[in-house]
Amino acid sequence: MFGMVNRHIIQTIQTTYGEQKWIGIIASIPEIPHFSQLQQYPDEITFLIIKKSVETLDIDIDLLLETLGRGWIKETADGPWGIYYELYGDTIFTFLNNLDSLHAALGAQLTDLSPPSFLCKHVNADTICVRYMSNRDGLTYFVKGLLKGLCEKFSYPAHVTIEQTRSDLIKYDEYLIEKI
Ligand code: HEM
Incomplete structure (x- = not known):
C-alpha cells in the first residue's frame, strides 16, 4: 500500500491513542520502514501494522478499520488532494x-x-x-x-x-x- 496510506494509519494511531502506545507498537515491528508518501510498499507491512496495533491496544479490528476509512476522507479532502472532491462530483x-x-x-x-x-x-x-x-x-x-x-x-x-x-x-x- 502507498506510503501516504501507511502514514495515515500511523498518524491516526498516534493521535487517537498517544505517542507512547505507538512506540510500544513499533517495538514489535522491527522491519517497519520510513514511509515516503508517493511510494508503494508491500501490503504485508500495512496489515502487520494493523494486526500489531489491534493486539497491543486490545481494540476491535473492524472498529479500527472503520475509523481509518472515515479519517481518510477528512485527511484527503482537507489537504492538497481536496481538489479531487471538487472535480469528481x-x-x-x-x-x-x-x-x-x-x-x-x-x-x-x-x-x-x-x-x-x-x-x-x-x-x-x-x-x-x-x-x-x-x-x-x-x-x-x-x-x-x-x-x-x-x-x-x-x-x-x-x-x-x-x-x-x-x-x-x-x-x-x-x-x-x-x-x-
Ligand atoms: C483524493 C482522494 C483520494 C486519494 C488521494 C486516494 C488515494 C489512494 C491510494 C494512494 C491508495 C493505495 C493504493 C495502493 O497502494 O495500491 C488508495 C486505495 C484505496 N482507495 Fe483511494 N484515494 C482517494 C479517495 C478515495 C475514496 C473517496 C474512496 C472510497 C470511498 C477510496 C477508496 C479506496 C480503497 C477502498 C482503497 C484500497 C485499495 C484496494 O481496495 O485494493 N479512495 N487510494
Whole structure:
C-alpha cells in the first residue's frame, strides 16, 4: 500500500491513542520502514501494522478499520488532494460513480497503484447500493468507514450497512447507503 496510506494509519494511531502506545507498537515491528508518501510498499507491512496495533491496544479490528476509512476522507479532502472532491462530483452518487476515474487519474501520478473499483446504483430514491471490488482482502470495514466519511463530506445524512461480504463464490462486498 502507498506510503501516504501507511502514514495515515500511523498518524491516526498516534493521535487517537498517544505517542507512547505507538512506540510500544513499533517495538514489535522491527522491519517497519520510513514511509515516503508517493511510494508503494508491500501490503504485508500495512496489515502487520494493523494486526500489531489491534493486539497491543486490545481494540476491535473492524472498529479500527472503520475509523481509518472515515479519517481518510477528512485527511484527503482537507489537504492538497481536496481538489479531487471538487472535480469528481457534486453529489455523493455522482462522486461514487466517478471513483474509478479518480483513482485512474491518481494512477497517472502514482505508478504501481493497485486501485479499488466501485459500482453504484440507486435501489430506490433514498437508498444507494455500492459494490466494492479489489485485489485486496480484509478492507471491508475500511470501506464502510470511507462511505461514512463521504456521507459527512457531502452532507448526506445516512446509515451505512454491509449487505454482502466477499467469499470464494462472490468476489465483492456490497453496502447500502440509506438516507435518514
Ligand atoms: C483524493 C482522494 C483520494 C486519494 C488521494 C486516494 C488515494 C489512494 C491510494 C494512494 C491508495 C493505495 C493504493 C495502493 O497502494 O495500491 C488508495 C486505495 C484505496 N482507495 Fe483511494 N484515494 C482517494 C479517495 C478515495 C475514496 C473517496 C474512496 C472510497 C470511498 C477510496 C477508496 C479506496 C480503497 C477502498 C482503497 C484500497 C485499495 C484496494 O481496495 O485494493 N479512495 N487510494
